[in-house]
Amino acid sequence: MATPKLISAADESGIICVYKDGNPKIKSRSYFRTVLDVFLPAGYPHTVTRDYKTYQIYDSLQAFSSTIAGLLSSRAVLQGFGVGDAASSATAAVLLTVLQESTGRLATILFAHRLGQAIEPECKFYRFLADIFNDAGLFLEVLSPALPHYAKVLALCASGVLRALCGVSGMSAKASLSAHFARNGNLAELNAKDGSQETVVSLLGMLVGSLFVRYVESPLAVWAWMLALVGAHLWTNYLAVRGVQMRSLNKQRATVVVTEFLRTGRVLRPDQVAAKEKILSWKAPRVDFACTYPRLGEISPSDLQAFDKMEYVIVSGTGGQRIYLKNGASTIDALEAWITALKGPRSVVDEDFWKAIASAGWDLETNAMETGPAVRIVVA
Secondary structure: OOOOOOOEEEEEOOEEEEEEEEEEEEEEEHHHHHHHHOOOOOOOOEEEOOHHHHHHHHHHHHHHHHHHHHHHHHHHHHHOOOOOOOOOOOOHHHHHHHHHHHHHHHHHHHHHHHHHHHHOOOOHHHHHHHHHHHHHHHHHHHHHOOOOOHHHHHHHHHHHHHHHHHHHHHHHHHHHHHHHHHHOOHHHHHHHHHHHHHHHHHHHHHHHHOOOOOOOOOHHHHHHHHHHHHHHHHHHHHHHHHHHOEEEOHHHHHHHHHHOOOHHOOOOOOHHHHHHHHOOOOOOOOOOEEOOOOOOOOOOHHHHHHHOOEEEEEEOOOOOEEEEEEEOOOOHHHHHHHHHHHHHHHHHHHHHHHHHHHHOEEOOOOOOOOOOOOOEEEOO
């Protein structure tokens, strides 16, 4: 009979399990790890994607600087409302608050209507855009006490709009990112733990910010610190979304994958595409999916004949190429239509190509190509 071997296994949670003679002995975890588990999803890191850690670190840093900057802007808003001014009334401050909240909520409805469907396919862009909205609103709030009455009202209303847009854009994009990070059906728990992390970071930010609002009072000092804090906020937020390795193929990622495949014959993995992906500066080609029904005569009989056996029709015009998906088109059909419109020959997207795409780790079930209303046509 063979002599039993000593086998040990350890994971990043600090739990060590040692097997000797078939009997397991588990060493207890450290106190630090026990405390850390309060803020991390159960089973971390095995129940989240590899990019979760990088994103959360930078996301916490950006939230910390944003909280401090928010306290400085909150003081400016109170000054704009007339706190400390004997000539101001509480009623006027309440009415100004109502006006600010109302304009913000109306902007939220309009933004969700016009751009709601684009947020999930372009969640990295809209997550970063949300903080640009937020910081622009902070600057308007800090500026408001120095403005005359009507200009002050406009600045605070504009700030309310920007902060509202930040809310709908940021929260919607964050929901998509959370769905990406969750690997074990633990989306609800991941969001709950993310809330715990934000609570701790916000508390720390408010404690440090309390010192700022006490000692940073001169206009020059306020603006200097605001520029530094906003710069740190945007930079860490950029690093956070830059580190996310989305597995769904949107327009930009599909273009990067296909371009590299045609050039070298290899399919890039999600982490390799993430390193090439642009957050704000990507220039889309003159190709898009139709978001309205075709006008009379826009799709010619020759167009229908050329794409008779396909689940899409590509129409060329002065504004570029427009893709009309047929009723029942799948995610792969949408991807194939985009590749065909960009590169021409359909021989590129054969069965082996899709197998290589799936093997590289890409999600071929989620449609991230369409960023507007999902228009479908029926060809009789």
